[in-house]
Amino acid sequence: MNEQVTAYLEEHHDRFLEELKDLLRIPSISADSKYANDVRLGAQFIHQQLESMGCDTELVETAGHPIVYGEWLKAEGAPTVLVYGHYDVQPPDPLDEWISPPFEPTIRDEHIYARGATDDKGQMFTHVKSVEAWLKTVGELPVNVKFVIEGEEEVGGENLDEFLKNNQDRCRADVAVVSDTAQYGPGIPAITYGLRGIVACEIHLQGPSQDLHSGVFGGAVANPVNVLARLIASLHDDAGHCQIPGFYDDVVPLTDEERQNFAALPFDDAEFAQSLGISGTFGEAGYSTLERRWGRPTCDVNGITGGYQGEGPKTIVPAKASAKITCRLVPNQNADAILASLESYLRGQLPPGIQLTFRRFHGCPAVVCDLNSPYMAAARRAVAVGFGKEPVLIREGGSIPVVGSFKEFLGIDTLLLGWGQNTDNLHSPNEKFSLSAFRQGILASAALWHELANNS
């Protein structure tokens, strides 16, 4: 790796951290329309960064939040890398569980705490800074780079897909790079070669036209909350197997080699449970915890609401109830088919007096990438440079829809180079990102441009 680059990274690291803090102060919550202006401020921040380091840029307007596009394409004959990230963040609720406020980045215990610290502002920013280092020292990059940084990752927006579909030439690349996953553990860097997909829906049950007195009417009308509970309960059997008809039909099972690899990773079920504050794990019978998280589909309720939720009792039969449900998918499962089956399964269980509204949200399929590609080899070397250790090859339980989109619209694989940790509280209060991971990630990214060029 170029010594000027590494020296620059060292010299400017404190500024990088201050800039990251500035970015984290922006409450770019894409799910909540009250924050639309802050989301735009997040986009403008990244746009300004790319522009000032010498990229050709555009703040691309969409039907929703803008996409930041930036390119540096002067490495003739070298491969082209598409760097993807997102500047939007999850809502910070519940607010009262944050030790320091979600949008006041705070350093403690060698971590930076803020909503978006690891997901994905802190991780995404490593690639911005590594490109800056090459351009400000060597004056050029070993590869061509195209940045696509979006603002709707946390809401599953469709505007990025729209952009990719309509800008296939502009976005054309040999491989994509995304840092929005995690290392396997502290001191165990990893490359993620598989992701679960996701499909989401909301179900709304309407019973009587208004809340009813539970004495005068209770027992004679279907109670929407009780019915909703029965519907949700019907999603699993006692052994944790999902009961949506056809749910497992298309599942590509884990190979014996994968199950052996997973079993060889350091993992302690009791420690895992303890870290989550629970007395034990629970899931589909016949699978280990890592298999359940990485290689098996799920059906989880994300939220439920209905009736009176204030203090004390209130003697009503609620008029309505609703729940948000997501299924995590594994390779070959069809999101649309599963939602259709779920809807019809639920409709088939409704008692008289209950009406179901079923709302589908956008989903994405699962992906598994080629472990033997030259890009994968380059990435393994770059991670080793940045983190001082060969990465393990793992799958992840989460979904990164864009990986499927890159495959679909650009025909390319994605290198998932995660600098975070699973204990970073992403989507939870007290989200954080390790200061050393921020430093190592920038170095690995800087090395990646070099290794990818050597490869071709």
Place this chain on the structure above:
Amino acid sequence: MNEQVTAYLEEHHDRFLEELKDLLRIPSISADSKYANDVRLGAQFIHQQLESMGCDTELVETAGHPIVYGEWLKAEGAPTVLVYGHYDVQPPDPLDEWISPPFEPTIRDEHIYARGATDDKGQMFTHVKSVEAWLKTVGELPVNVKFVIEGEEEVGGENLDEFLKNNQDRCRADVAVVSDTAQYGPGIPAITYGLRGIVACEIHLQGPSQDLHSGVFGGAVANPVNVLARLIASLHDDAGHCQIPGFYDDVVPLTDEERQNFAALPFDDAEFAQSLGISGTFGEAGYSTLERRWGRPTCDVNGITGGYQGEGPKTIVPAKASAKITCRLVPNQNADAILASLESYLRGQLPPGIQLTFRRFHGCPAVVCDLNSPYMAAARRAVAVGFGKEPVLIREGGSIPVVGSFKEFLGIDTLLLGWGQNTDNLHSPNEKFSLSAFRQGILASAALWHELANNS
């Protein structure tokens, strides 16, 4: 019945109505501390009425709103009747739905419209006026009467129980009379001889110490909302029978005679469903709608909450979930035993990683009064005198805790003589009370004193 009394009722009826209007003009809203002075004015109005007709009275101060006590005890050897009512009213919101202002009593369509018209000022006042009629004409009552008119019925205050407990000798009576229920329908006077009881609890499930990413962790930890749904679903079988162990063990079943009586009442299931905005009724298999409402216990969720409830999807495994549950009880069911069984039933179903907190609220037992008592016979004759028609004998699904208190503290049954209609909009805008019911109720009450004396 005494002819002097009936003549007096006829002669003074217009004044009675004007006095009722005066009472209805007082916004004695017990729930809202801004109206504390008006609540007191309501008490003083009744106190003044009882005093001026010759009762010994006391405005009894409590920790909350005052209780009006009045007694006339000169009918030596005759039974003693405790007349209960309440002078407080529900808040009138939403105000903009009232056709005439809630505290400006207005006559239209042969009804008096005002907050409290039927619940309970108008109904309670019939007993005040009937006693006046006897005392102002005959000079004495055929029975001894004790009035206990409280000001905290609408807020479920415990000060009445406190008063009863501390004044058992003073309140001692042979039977209680309460007019705070409804006739079965227009032109179908009724005596309510049974009420369901109630028991309430709140269950709280704690899973992981915070919300988790549903991708990273989903499938490997018990989801508190999914588990809560399974717990709630386990409360009933497919036929609507409650599955809490022992739930029905102590239930006094409806007698064949009761079921025949209910079946003989005019009732249309489709009309009932339509009035509630639902396509059909639903409940415990093997029972009619009236049986389900009046004679069978229930287990309804009144509210549920857990996880994300904002706009759009949020991909979490929630940390916690909770629900409020009430069971309506029928005679002989033991509230404490049912809560204990429910708690242990739920605890027995918890997967690893879920902790249950179970919170019990105060409840009250069901009551059914003896249909063959001399008091019931007297009440049936009195209602027939007042309304020109034999009353039907019905039960109600709701709970009137004071009936249980009279049983517990004074050892007496209560005659529930409802002059209202279920369509009187009690607790809703445009509350009303039929002018003819007011007139007939006073006459029935006047007859009741006579019939109860004849009986003893």
